[in-house]
Amino acid sequence: MSYGDAMSARTRSGERRAEIVRAALEVIAERGYRGASLAAVAERVGLTQQGLLHHFPTKDALLVAVLEERDKWDAVPNGSWRVDLLASLVEYNAMRPAIIQTFSALLGESVTEGHPAREYFTDRYSRVRASMATALRAEYGDRLPNGLSPERTAPLLVAVMDGLQYQWLLDPESVDMPGAFRDFLRLLGETVE
Amino acid sequence: MSYGDAMSARTRSGERRAEIVRAALEVIAERGYRGASLAAVAERVGLTQQGLLHHFPTKDALLVAVLEERDKWDAVPNGSWRVDLLASLVEYNAMRPAIIQTFSALLGESVTEGHPAREYFTDRYSRVRASMATALRAEYGDRLPNGLSPERTAPLLVAVMDGLQYQWLLDPESVDMPGAFRDFLRLLGETVE
Known part of the structure; x- marks a missing residue:
């Protein structure tokens, strides 16, 4: 894999993470903390649950990412x-x-x-x-x-x-x-x- | 069962609950919130987990009872x-x-x-x-x-x-x-x- 390929893979992964975090925020807003399952978030972004776990290994890790994102916006x-x-x-x-x-x-x-x-x-x-x-x-x-x-x-x-x-x-x-x-x-x- | 028997059964159950709540507080103090499992509390009072569930159906119910007891003491x-x-x-x-x-x-x-x-x-x-x-x-x-x-x-x-x-x-x-x-x-x- 060339340097350029590695860079763009990393960019794509970063974009994917950002998309997942946005989807998680939407799911939280609609269903609350308990309803915001990894399965619901995975479905919203068109990933399998396994695919989502590649980016966020646990629900808590995903929720922390959502709160970090909120901190940036605020x-x-x-x-x-x-x-x-x-x-x-x-x-x-x-x-x-x-x-x-x-x-x-x-x-x-x-x-x-x-x-x-x-x-x-x-x-x-x-x-x-x-x-x-x-x-x-x-x-x-x-x-x-x-x-x-x-x-x-x-x-x-x-x-x-x-x-x-x-x-x-x-x-x-x-x-x-x-x-x-x-x-x-x-x-x-x-x-x- | 006579009226007297029913009363004393109720008293015994109340005493048992109080004993469980005290044991739960001890287990919490030693092991913290996560370590305070129903199994650990049951063991301390010499009950099976099934026996404990008769008094407190969930860990949350037991924890609420502990906090209510603290409110009384405070x-x-x-x-x-x-x-x-x-x-x-x-x-x-x-x-x-x-x-x-x-x-x-x-x-x-x-x-x-x-x-x-x-x-x-x-x-x-x-x-x-x-x-x-x-x-x-x-x-x-x-x-x-x-x-x-x-x-x-x-x-x-x-x-x-x-x-x-x-x-x-x-x-x-x-x-x-x-x-x-x-x-x-x-x-x-x-x-x-």
């Missing part, structure tokens, strides 16, 4: 989040329960021993806390109005987002997730309409 | 929580990762379609939000120092506790769960040493 250029944009992100999340459900279910599993998604989530939280601290520092400097540093506020900001997702997924009638998150931003000293 | 008389006691509860939780892991893993699963633990968690959060709002009102009246009502603060308080648990379970070296929670209480206007 990313803001240069990782420079603005705090007021977070309220919009939470509004947006409230309109896509299936991916939030998938994220929340997989986060729950990931804290168990030797779970394949553990590394993804550990790395993700480390990155997200750092990027939130950067956003808070850009807005408030070294101290927020309440006296906390950006680094000490960041884990709270992330915790509120995750924790509200569970309460909202369990009981969407009782929990106004975007409203509660705006309340939290007010606690930080943000002016939120 | 409960404060008359449901009258004091806000400053919450910091102690979070300190305490940081010393028992296995039950927190079990709670967090099961909470994650519970948001998926038709999960048997969904009702437990939905009811629990409804109760916990109400009892936190009562505690906040007892301390601050109708408005907290930051201007939010107790009812609007309660979901945030609960969300921070849950969200911090995930970050801490994934990365205990990087996340000081009790310290972060005390920071959140300061945001509410609490004086925390």
Whole structure:
């Protein structure tokens, strides 16, 4: 196989993976976390289940790839989040329960021993806390109005987002997730309409 | 069977259930969520797996019973929580990762379609939000120092506790769960040493 052939095989494999991840996201949106079987995803992209396993050896591996893809889409250029944009992100999340459900279910599993998604989530939280601290520092400097540093506020900001997702997924009638998150931003000293 | 016999059979069954729940908690503490198999719990109480299934038809049913038992132990008389006691509860939780892991893993699963633990968690959060709002009102009246009502603060308080648990379970070296929670209480206007 020539160098060019190897390159294009790799490109084709990358494209195939991207196509599978998109299909998985569609299946999740339609059928939820439990309904998103490897068989259903394989069918959607016209692969046998065996063929799909060549790209993603387990359902968890595929779900992690879906969440990584979501992280890319949600990313803001240069990782420079603005705090007021977070309220919009939470509004947006409230309109896509299936991916939030998938994220929340997989986060729950990931804290168990030797779970394949553990590394993804550990790395993700480390990155997200750092990027939130950067956003808070850009807005408030070294101290927020309440006296906390950006680094000490960041884990709270992330915790509120995750924790509200569970309460909202369990009981969407009782929990106004975007409203509660705006309340939290007010606690930080943000002016939120 | 006489009335007395039926009563004592019911009592014995209740005692047996309680014994199984205690054994399950021990197995969880030693082996974690994944290691806590029905077989391991059955062995500890000297039952066959079939005998255990008579009391708890699934692992999830047994885990829900363990969490309900924990809720009873953690409960404060008359449901009258004091806000400053919450910091102690979070300190305490940081010393028992296995039950927190079990709670967090099961909470994650519970948001998926038709999960048997969904009702437990939905009811629990409804109760916990109400009892936190009562505690906040007892301390601050109708408005907290930051201007939010107790009812609007309660979901945030609960969300921070849950969200911090995930970050801490994934990365205990990087996340000081009790310290972060005390920071959140300061945001509410609490004086925390």
